[in-house]
Amino acid sequence: MRSVYKICSLFLCVSAPLGAQHGQLKVTYDFFLSLAATEQYVPELLVGSESSLFLWGVPVASNREVSEDDLYIDLGANDTIGNFTYTDKVKDSMFTRSPFLRETYFCLRESIPQLPWKISSETKKVGPYNCERASVTFRGREYQVWFTREVPVNSGPWKLQGLPGLILEAADTTGEIRFRVKSITALDTVFIPDFNGTTPVSTDEFANHQRSISKELTRLMMSKLPRDATVSITGQKSMEYFD
Amino acid sequence: MKNILIILVLFTGFSMNAYTPPLWEPENSCLSREADSHCMVITIVSESVRQDLEFRFASEEELLKFDLTEVQNALIAPDLAAEDCKVSVTVKVSVGIGANYVQASATISGVSCSAVVSTIQRLRQDLMDAIK
Numbered sequence: 001m002r003s004v005y006k007i008c009s010l011f012l013c014v015s016a017p018l019g020a021q022h023g024q025l026k027v028t029y030d031f032f033l034s035l036a037a038t039e040q041y042v043p044e045l046l047v048g049s050e051s052s053l054f055l056w057g058v059p060v061a062s063n064r065e066v067s068e069d070d071l072y073i074d075l076g077a078n079d080t081i082g083n084f085t086y087t088d089k090v091k092d093s094m095f096t097r098s099p100f101l102r103e104t105y106f107c108l109r110e111s112i113p114q115l116p117w118k119i120s121s122e123t124k125k126v127g128p129y130n131c132e133r134a135s136v137t138f139r140g141r142e143y144q145v146w147f148t149r150e151v152p153v154n155s156g157p158w159k160l161q162g163l164p165g166l167i168l169e170a171a172d173t174t175g176e177i178r179f180r181v182k183s184i185t186a187l188d189t190v191f192i193p194d195f196n197g198t199t200p201v202s203t204d205e206f207a208n209h210q211r212s213i214s215k216e217l218t219r220l221m222m223s224k225l226p227r228d229a230t231v232s233i234t235g236q237k238s239m240e241y242f243d
Numbered sequence: 244m245k246n247i248l249i250i251l252v253l254f255t256g257f258s259m260n261a262y263t264p265p266l267w268e269p270e271n272s273c274l275s276r277e278a279d280s281h282c283m284v285i286t287i288v289s290e291s292v293r294q295d296l297e298f299r300f301a302s303e304e305e306l307l308k309f310d311l312t313e314v315q316n317a318l319i320a321p322d323l324a325a326e327d328c329k330v331s332v333t334v335k336v337s338v339g340i341g342a343n344y345v346q347a348s349a350t351i352s353g354v355s356c357s358a359v360v361s362t363i364q365r366l367r368q369d370l371m372d373a374i375k
Binding site: 225 | 336337339342343345347349350352366369370
């Protein structure tokens with residue numbers, strides 16, 4: 001666990017610019033994640049010919065809706081790196097760095113998901129781009145996206161990719177996950193991580209860790225509360241479900 | 244034990260980032276918190292009365308050092324004045340962990356009504372210490 005955290009922390013430190021390459025892009029999104037509070041991120045998607053990096057960073061704003069929850073604690077950004085998803089098309093690998101309790105992180109390594117997109121005939125303009133609508137069900141959520149063939153890269157925010165054009169807008173049907181493009185600029189550098197010595201966890205291991213959050217949280221709370229206190233888990237949500 | 248429901252709502256900003264104005268604002272001022280602002284709402288519901296108390300704080304330290312007698316003196320629920328008054332205090336906690344979110348509640352029973360606020364603050368601090 002600790003070694004995984006250390007290695008993941010080094011991710012951006014060992015990254016190096018490759019120099020100008022044709023067709024590299026930096027796409028900036030607004031990203032709203034509303035699992036509890038609505039956290040607003042301004043992530044960047046760096047797109048190269050053989051890889052892409054979707055870097056969440058840390059939330060720039062948080063807003064709390066009227067709720068029965070009493071105390072909200074955000075553990076999502078314990079360092080300046082935060083969450084990211086790196087896609088290596090050559091090695092058919094996707095790496096995702098996700099925070100866990102007690103300032104630890106997991107690196108999930110998986111094959112690039114083959115998403116069964118359904119493209120509809122519906123169109124609209126997003127900024128100057130003509131977009132088409134597509135939908136997919138991925139890990140427990142149904143996503144509706146708008147993509148444009150005028151930017152012919154098969155990338156998009158987070159793990160949403162595989163369409164014949166850049167995804168500019170995406171949202172799941174619950175409204176808990178929303179991406180909206182802010183800008184697209186040419187990029188003359190791209191970050192390539194060095195995973196030498198890394199032992200990322202598998203999808204099964206990652207899913208087990210995700211399921212264990214409630215149990216671990218209960219244990220942490222009980223360790224500090226008086227003996228006569230009771231703790232119960234009343235809900236858990238995730239951006240992706242592996243069952 | 245008296246049948247009294249006590250709901251605590253605390254909003255505390257932990258962000259170390261520059262604040263960006265939110266895109267929308269809920270109507271309730273205490274529920275539309277700014278980063279680095281702190282707010283406490285205590286709602287007490289008994290058979291005879293409902294009472295809402297709202298306090299705002301400039302810092303987390305100020306919240307934790309808040310003079311409890313101010314709240315205790317403001318309590319008007321008649322059940323809370325009884326010497327044998329005991330209640331249960333529940334603090335609900337929502338924890339965001341990147342792409343995951345867990346909601347939990349912690350309850351302490353048999354709390355003297357005169358110790359409600361101090362119990363809430365202790366629970367809150369204990370939970371913060373446990374999780375962060």
